[in-house]
Amino acid sequence: MSMRHFLAAAVLAACASQALADGYAAVWRPGAGTQWVKAGVSADEFKAADLEYFKQGLRIVSLTVRDGKLTAVWQPGTGTQWVHWDMSESDFKAKDSAYFKQGLRIASFALHNGRFAAVWRPGKGTQWVHWGLSGDQFKAKDAPYFKAGLRVTQIELDNGKLAAVWRPGSGTQWVHWGMSGGGMEDKDAIYFPQGLRLTTMSSDGGSYAAVWRPGTGTQYWVHRRCWTDLATEDMGYFGKGLRLGFLKLQEEAQGAYHYPWKNGVTRNVGQGNNNPPPGSHNGSQAFAFDFMMDSGTEVRAARAGTVEWVRQSQTTTYDPSSPTTATNQPFTPGSHDNWGNTVRIRHLGGFTSWYFHLTPNSVKVKENDKVQAGTVIALSDNTGRTTGPHLHFQVQGDSADWGQSVAISFNGCQVPKTGDNVTSQNGNP
Structure with missing residues (x-):
């Protein structure tokens, strides 16, 4: 068939061992066209996949790196794309400064144990990136940026500190951190009826950070999902005209179902x-x-x-x-x-x-x-x-x-x- 999703047998087989160890957080929203996902692959596997997908007119919309393994989502896009990972703070600053001057902006951003990963694609206007922030420091940055017409497009939690990317945007924005998974579910249940949708999130241990901004239509999201369940859900949602907005790795995973009998038996x-x-x-x-x-x-x-x-x-x-x-x-x-x-x-x-x-x-x-x-x-x-x-x-x-x-x-x-x-x-x- 012409449209693809990540239930392809080759992808599933390649990720089987990694899937047993990792959990996944993801959001699905209305979308169309091709989608490919690679999860828990090596740098060489990632490079080969990205080159092939780039030639097919696909670009990375979500990138996560953990323990030397890369997870990414590709969807239709055009123009230049640069991807780098395992960067130090100084490497990231230098890359971002050079790409900003070339008219590129951060489309996806990841930070884990002090190592940076990012995707740069064509964009314009102001961009600010900060990391290593306490909650109060984040508030102090976000308040003036919000007044200046900037919104958080990427958020990361790394060793208890916040990192974020601010880009031009408008409308309501709610940002919360220090939440449990259940606390995040409670927030989403409040914001969804208000016409807000989950746009980016991160987790570090059992702590979550997330951003809600204006949106419409269907939204499904999960956290701590096992690969088997995530692949099944994506297959179903893909057929309903939904696509992944982001895919994040987490330290823990839990099956979507419980054995259907008494606990402990x-x-x-x-x-x-x-x-x-x-x-x-x-x-x-x-x-x-x-x-x-x-x-x-x-x-x-x-x-x-x-x-x-x-x-x-x-x-x-x-x-x-x-x-x-x-x-x-x-x-x-x-x-x-x-x-x-x-x-x-x-x-x-x-x-x-x-x-x-x-x-x-x-x-x-x-x-x-x-x-x-x-x-x-x-x-x-x-x-x-x-x-x-x-x-x-x-x-x-x-x-x-x-x-x-x-x-x-x-x-x-x-x-x-x-x-x-x-x-x-x-x-x-």
Whole structure:
């Protein structure tokens, strides 16, 4: 296809080892055209990719460097572009001064452990860059720049100090730092209805800094995301006409989903992803999981969302591993009876989680209920097409019926395999 996003298999494979260690923060907003992302690549890999994308008319809109590895987003653009990283303070000053005189301005900026990285692209007007600022020093810089018609376009936290780039802009601006991830979510919930959007952010340890400025339309953002979940979300958002506004590396990562049972309990994975026949987890079920559970075990919501569909009156079972008899009859292909009793929950961004084979009349939630991760939603069982009691769990994209499952992770970026024993961190014990 003509438009690309970063779920390309080659990119995913190249980043697999790095993805296990890193978390990602990202924002998606309305956009169009091609997008490529490279995450956690070496300098040589980055140079080769950038050269190829530059020839294709793409330019870097977001750059992050950490521990010698580079992460960047390319989208359509024109004109000159210069990229440098692993710069000292004096190197950065010299580069910026030279490029400013050539009519270039900072389009992306990163600072980690005192080493600078930046992208310069065509621009005009005033530009100020400061780093090593305390909160009070930042305020003292920002107040006169705001009055002069400048706004913060890039912000960084490095070893407890703030760095920022100010460029010409207008309208409201809110800047906060020293926030937790949850605190940042709370701020965004306030600013979004006011017509403000998250334009840049940074984190250092568990501390966040962010800027909100006027904007319109859809916005989704995440933090501490595992690569698997981030790639899945980008695939879904790309198809909805959204593009990455920024992509930042973080020190910690957490799977977007929790194991769907009681906190502290360990269970066996009867079937993981991509099991070839006679396993059933292939094709549309390629990213599904079967978790071994005795009948009557509590099933918990894997992620916060809204209960969208409930089916709980089925009492029949078909075991495909046993002979067909009067009491063991297959269901019509494509029939909901194959799933048994089911709950579907819709999550932020349109993703839906599905819970199959539940105990008849055990569902404890109703359609349109809001649930949190860890909410008890039903009891497990053996209804539908199944060879024994277990919970079939999968996540789909924006779908309201049976469709293609998508890749996800649990806990600290776990994607469990068939036979693994995994422990839940979902809700109270």
